Amino acid sequence: MPPENAKRPTIYDVAREAGVATSTVSRALSNPDRVNARTREHIVAVAERLGYSTNPLARALPSGRTQTLALFVSDITNPHFFGIIRGAEQQARAAGCTLIVGDTEESPDLESRNIERLGRSVDGFVIAASRMTDKAIKQLAAQHRLTLVSRQVGGVPNAIVDHVDGTRQIIEHLASLGHRSVVYLAGPRRSWLAGQRWRAVQPVARRFDMTAARLGPFPPAVHGGAAAADAALGSGATAAIAHNDLLAIGMLRRFAERGVRVPEDISVVGYDDIFGADFCSPPLTTLAGPFEEAGRVAVDLLLSMRDPVRNHPPRRDVVLPSHLATRSSTGQAPR
Amino acid sequence: MPPENAKRPTIYDVAREAGVATSTVSRALSNPDRVNARTREHIVAVAERLGYSTNPLARALPSGRTQTLALFVSDITNPHFFGIIRGAEQQARAAGCTLIVGDTEESPDLESRNIERLGRSVDGFVIAASRMTDKAIKQLAAQHRLTLVSRQVGGVPNAIVDHVDGTRQIIEHLASLGHRSVVYLAGPRRSWLAGQRWRAVQPVARRFDMTAARLGPFPPAVHGGAAAADAALGSGATAAIAHNDLLAIGMLRRFAERGVRVPEDISVVGYDDIFGADFCSPPLTTLAGPFEEAGRVAVDLLLSMRDPVRNHPPRRDVVLPSHLATRSSTGQAPR
DNA sequence: CAACTTTTGGCAACCGCTTGCCGCAACTGT
DNA sequence: ACAGTTGCGGCAAGCGGTTGCCAAAAGTTG
The missing domain is CATH 3.40.50.2300 (Response regulator)
Known part of the structure; x- marks a missing residue:
């Protein structure tokens, strides 16, 4: 049995089954206040029964919003990035977004190529430890929503550890x-x-x-x-x-x-x-x-670029405190 | 200057500028043999000049193909998964796909919820070290394209280290x-x-x-x-x-x-x-x-499910050889 | 040169969902 | 009782591509 053989129900199926227009179904599901409580409940029940779930692609096409964020790290095999990845992912999830994690293998080219490639299918980018030049970053930031971790470039929101x-x-x-x-x-x-x-x-x-x-x-x-x-x-x-x-x-x-x-x-x-x-x-x-916090902050900054809030100028250059973990590899200087 | 203020050119802009129909542009770009070499070159040149790039979302909507794969690991802070992630990502990239990496934090619920959530926007899933029950996996595998790493479940293609x-x-x-x-x-x-x-x-x-x-x-x-x-x-x-x-x-x-x-x-x-x-x-x-190989193989299996090849029954249960790295934590038994 | 085949490009119908605009019905106030 | 609001649901036009079908143009054959 090949997967996906049975077509999944669409908003039209739900509308027909519920005896309403597709627009009503759409609103009932994504803009609840716009429709009468009774109709909404009915629609939701029908949707449930049919096993309907909205197709994110179709939703994203008109709006341009994909609810997806991308994070690029310069070397995914460096455990350092764990914290950043986890923090970013948590924050993205909390905002209802999916996070794409990519490895750029220390290559500035791969960074910009990836961004170009994903530009249309993602709401924004976080780059951790970017290897690109300031100029390249600024240029990219003019075209795409972009925040940085462990990097400061004039005007681009970022989170760094001090x-x-x-x-x-x-x-x-x-x-x-x-x-x-x-x-x-x-x-x-x-x-x-x-x-x-x-x-x-x-x-x-x-x-x-x-x-x-x-x-x-x-x-x-x-x-x-x-x-x-x-x-x-x-x-x-x-x-x-x-x-x-x-x-x-x-x-x-x-x-x-x-x-x-x-x-x-x-x-x-x-x-x-x-x-x-x-x-x-x-x-x-x-x-x-x-660093986990840095990942969270970078995603936050990104989201606030996407959904600007009145009288709430976007923060930039968030600096997080660092501290020395003193262990045995340092000791008295030999005399 | 807010990003994305200038609308990006569409296939319509290119068509108008080149003096052909949109369908011709579409074919020139994605099905080169279907159009005359001269027209194609002209179209490509115009597209280039306008800075056109195709919107993956719009492309994905009719076909259902997103050229995106998802990989879930049970704990992204475990360095063990590095190799798997990197292998999977390399193979995905080689096939022109984007890889989404997700952390399921040892939770079977998070696994299935993530799959449900991404079901429509991804061409398939790789799950590494799944914590789900056999039954849950089988059920999911009937609905979605799915391969496994470090897990064998009847009928679901997988790659494990022996x-x-x-x-x-x-x-x-x-x-x-x-x-x-x-x-x-x-x-x-x-x-x-x-x-x-x-x-x-x-x-x-x-x-x-x-x-x-x-x-x-x-x-x-x-x-x-x-x-x-x-x-x-x-x-x-x-x-x-x-x-x-x-x-x-x-x-x-x-x-x-x-x-x-x-x-x-x-x-x-x-x-x-x-x-x-x-x-x-x-x-x-x-x-x-x-393990890097295991990640690669799992993605390969996934891709071959998506694009079945004649007379080429999908492999399943790929077993990779293991070997002992002997170091100093083992020694003669105390008598 | 007519009849036939092969290229080549255009038309238009989707894919599934959102949303501006409109109109109907029920409610309000006088 | 009537005009003015307001709430709710429907119509239909997109979003940006792909693709089946068709017709015109070009090439082939006897």
Whole structure:
């Protein structure tokens, strides 16, 4: 028996069966106040009996509203995005929307191509950790409803976790442990966060009279850790700040291989507090943040662009607080 | 400037501009052989110039084909599903389809509700690690195109990793290390895999003259590990097989807390070989499998249901080979 | 050159639902 | 009792494509 063999009932079937016009059925179902309570009940009962359910495509065609949102993440295999995905999905569901999750595999091209492709069938986009240029984002934002996570571009609503303040926390923590020289292992060149973080490292390091160097870029994945670890060691710094936890974990592994003790010989810090950061060895000191919340906020911003509320100017640049999860990968600087 | 203010050109605009009928435009774009090469080129050029792109919704309405597939996983925060998601997405993209990924949060209700909700706007469903009953699945499969990952239900196409053989590998490995008693820490009652695995444990254990016990169910997450570890210890077994790596990692943590040495005091094995299994401490022995492939196959099966090929009966019950990733969490049985 | 086949393009009817506008009937106030 | 509201339901025109059917044009054949 092939599926879908029996045609599903339409609004016409319901109308005929209930002895009313299709418009009445439509209104009874989606605009309840517009029709008499008695008729509505009757229609609903008939619809129920026939097993009617409205076809979202047909509904979306005239209105252009699909009740669907899309979320793109730069690497779906990075547990960091879990929180964002789950938060976004919850919020979307709460608003009666479906969420499409897509992986753009670190490719700005794939980002814009996906957006172009889905443009008509989605009410808006959230892009997490976009790898596109500012210009490309602005251009896309002029054509489509768009919000960002972990990225700020003039005029485009976004939600970020405060990594500038977070970086301050990291440096202060390292300073308090007596470190005088720190190295930042950078993420991909296209990553906005990578630039921001490095820019945040410098002034704070200066304030604490530490030397700071940047190395990289490295692929923001575990396999990038080996090269990063070797480079960090070569730099002579006593503390290493990795672009993210994936990279940090890869570094820890490499250090273990080479017999370098963490934190006795070198301290390591990551960003994101991903799954695994608390049980790698040694457990990783890392900057944690409310990423689930960031996902929720980004969807909220998107929905408020779609359904603008009077006297309620859309928020932009929502900054969420971060905090340092201090674990054993950081310790007293070797003297 | 509000986005979407300028209406996008339709097929009518292109037709008018090119001086042909809409049907010709439609055919030129989607059925190239049906129109003269010269006219086609002209139409394509005009379409290009106007920035026309076809509205997928309008296209989907008459045909019922949306070129969209949905994948539901039982817990999107379990890294195990990464591979499946990525594989499915790649295959979907290769076929020109969009993939919707949804999290059903271990709830069979959410599974069926989601399917009901998306039924009309999607060409088919893949469910990974479904928590629904056989009956519910069969019923849904009669109404919708549906394939499964990590689940077998009579008649419904599916892709699984061979956990029966995998379980044999686990037991043999433990037997070879001198273990005589093993305990299986079960996953959720609704998990089909949990049942299958336990059923696979028994005969093999018997063959090797080991005693086997089952405890649980435990939530298949890190936080379920504490209770599981305590229970395993209480059972007196020298080896513990956890329902999945999340649970196993939680157990390792609890053992560490309680000062129980792994593998000296007790050996631990998991399933799935997730991100983190190789860097927890001790690194986890676990059953690995080609899950990315499983995701790909499930999408393939789905597509072949949608576009049946002559003399090409649909495959079902695709079984992929598994292999044991042996690490330090298993060792000689204590005498 | 007539008769016949094959291309090629147009007409118009859907696909299933929403919504602006209209008219009827019941209700209101004087 | 009559004109003026108001509430409720129906008509029909879209939304933007696809496609079966048909006719005109072009090509083929004897």
